[in-house]
Amino acid sequence: MPVPSIQSTPLFIAIAVIVGLLGINVSLHSQLLTDxxxxxxxxxxxxxxxxxxxxVGSALAMSSAALQVVLNNPLADPGIIGISSGASLCAGIVIIGGVLPSSSLIWGLPLACFTGALLSSGLIYLLAKRLALTHSAVILAGIAISTVCAAALAWLYIFGDAQATRNLTFWLMGSFQHASYPILAVAGGIILLGIGALSYHRSALNSLYLGDINAQLLGIDPQRLTRVVxxxxxxxxxVSVSIAGxxxxxxxxxxxxxxxxxGSDNRLIIPLSGLVGAALMLVIVTVNQLLNGVDLPISLLTASIGGPIFVWVLFQGQQR
Amino acid sequence: MNIHLKDIYIAERLHVSELFIPAGTLTHVIGQNGAGKSTLLHVIAGLLSSESLNAEVTITEIQPGHIAAHRCCLTQHNDSVFGLTVAELFRFYTPFAVAPAQIDEVLAVNQYQSRLIHELSGGQQQRVHIARCMMQVWEAIQQGRGVLLFDEPFDALDLAYQIKWLACLHDLQQQGNIIVIAHHQLAWLNECPNDDVLIMQDGQVQANGEIATIWQPECLTQYFHIPEQHIPLYLHTPFMG
Incomplete structure (x- = not known):
């Protein structure tokens, strides 16, 4: 029997869905050519x-797919290693602390968040390295950092004025409306590079499923791969948290x-996660557009739509 | 192709000043728990480095960069928290999608292709992992240029599969492959007088050579601390005087 190549049909379907959703969004502007x-x-x-x-959709879904493999934890997501918490804290300092004048918020907020995300990732990395960079060390360090950041954020809430705390709450639940072209140019560049880099490693990630030793036996350096990912x-x-909360x-x-x-083949799962993540975020944008005027926070929609689907999939898995 | 170890030292685990394992041999590594059997296999496999400066681990005639195509090693822990199927396991860890006929005849693993590994019984899982390891270096094995290391492979295998698989290994050994098995099934030593045995204790190699010449009743008392009157009947070997 010949070695089966990975199925590419799901990838094409996902691309078709994305194109379709983009089409719907364009068609909502009926007078686009004349007005x-x-x-x-x-x-x-x-x-x-x-x-x-x-x-943002592709960055979040793709990085989670990779994180789940390198941390050997099917329930890992960026929250679990505390990257987003540092960004949220910096957003809190900027919005509630009033560190920046409101005129410069449009670029100041993303910049602050990005700094926060990098600082917390660096801190998690250093902590985990002292704990020998095992999977659980990274997760434990992440939980520690998240807890500290969440506590600091809670203190800010107590001292913030009503309007500022409300702004922060909305920001923390995510929104796509903050982006401007200059910010997108920078963020998009970094995200595309990251997506390319993850895609490059997708095949090597398959060797991590049975633990580091079995990867090493295939001639792969699991510690290095984990660090890079x-x-x-x-x-x-x-970057995602910086531009969309x-x-x-x-x-x-x-x-x-x-x-x-x-199945678990990362050669399919990594790129497909990126495409489906992007499609899902487009669905959210479309829903928001259709609800003319009401701008619902993204996390509200992702949880409302995603939660029930997740439960359904869990039950499907039981029957498999 | 030979394996040559020199000046290997890992604190409190392994101390081997010189060890030579020639092509076309099947070596049983035996010893008490914690004697250094797994550590020795891991050093040969290149998973662990010696702490001493002059250490040498050489597999002659094999480029260090090509080691993964020649050397396989079944370790004791092969669990995954992800639900992998047997077919996926083979695809991710070997150049084959299904086990070659010669392996499947012995281990009967292809029937589990679409099953999730963690849903198989312990013995079935062990067969799948043994097959996976052999498939990783199958091309080299067929040329008689494979180094096959197994750490407690008999665990959970029923006797019928132990017999079939060991016979298969003896065939592969005849073709020039080097096979090293660390295990506790001492009864097998009585069945294979022409194989080699390597007895370990406290991280050191205590005896090494052909089973027929080395394996004596005193070994059980000396290296396993089993009083003579407690030696079970099935371990009374034909070469035990």
Whole structure:
């Protein structure tokens, strides 16, 4: 029997869905070709929002898919290693602490979040390295950092004024509306590089399923691979949180469901997670667009849609 | 192709000043728990480095960069928290999607292709992992240029599979492959007088050579601390005077 190549059909279907969703979003602007105001809205509001959704969705889902393998934990997501918590804390300091004048928030907030994400990732990495960089050490260090950041954020809430805390709450639940082209240019560049780097390692990730020793026997350096993937994921998540706030559940949900349906081959799961993550975020944007005027926080929608699907998949898995 | 170890030292685990394992041999590594059997296998496999400066671990005629195509090693722990199927395991860890006929005849693993590994019984899982290890270096094995290391492979295997698999290993040994098995099934030593035995104690090699010439009743008392009157009947060997 010949060695079966990985199925590419799911990848094409996911791409088709993304194109379809983009089409729907464009068609919502019915006067796009004739009306100048409509064009202005599309180019300056809708388009950056769609691009943010695509970038953030693929970054979160793809990095989670990789994190689950390197941390040997099918329930890992960027939250579990505490990357997003550092970013959230910095957002809190900027929004509630009023560190920056409100005119510079549009670029100051993403920058602060990115700094926070990098700082917390660096701290987690150093802590885990002192604990010998085992899988559980990374997770434990992440939990420690998250707890400290969450506590600091809670203190900020107590001292913040009502409007600021409300702004922060909304920001923490995620939104695609903050992005502007200059920020997208930088963030998009980093995310695309990260996605490329993860794709490059997707085949090697397959050798980690049976633990480090079995990977080593295949001639792969598991410690190095883990380090490289952790750094890439920290960058991807850091950038995502910076431009769209903290988005719950997508990271855990997408790769977990895909593994249940299509198996564990990372050559398929890593790119497919990216595409499905992007498609899911487009669905959220579309729902928000259809609800004309009400801008629901993303985490609210991801949890509302994703939660029931997750339960359904769990039951399907039982019957497999 | 030979294995040559020199000046290996790992604190409190292993101390081997010189060890030579020639091509076409099957060596049983035996000894008490914690005697250094697994550590020795891991050193040969290249998983562990010696702490001494002049240490040498050489498998002659094999480029260090190609070691993964020639040397396989069944370790004791092979669990995954992810639900992998047998087919996926083979795809991720070997160049084959299904076990070659010669391996499948002995271990009967291809029937489990679509099953999740953790749903198989302990013995079935062990057969799958043994097959996976052999498949990793199957091309080299067929050329008689394989180094096959197994750490407690008989665990959970029923006797019928132990017999079939060991016969298969003896065939592969005849073709020039080097086979090293660490295990506790001392009864097998009585069945294979022409194999080699390597007795370990406190991280050191105490005796090494052909079973027929080395394996004596005193060995059980000396290296396993079993009083003579407690030696079970099935271990009274034909060469025990």
């Amino acid at each position: 100048a105001v409509e064009q202005h809205i599309f180019i300056n509001l809708s388009l950056p929002m769609l691009m943010t959704a695509l970038l 952790l750094v890439i994921c920290a960058l991807l998540v850091g 903290s988005i719950a559940f997508v990271g855990l949900l997408v790769p977990h469901i895909l593994r249940r349906i299509f």
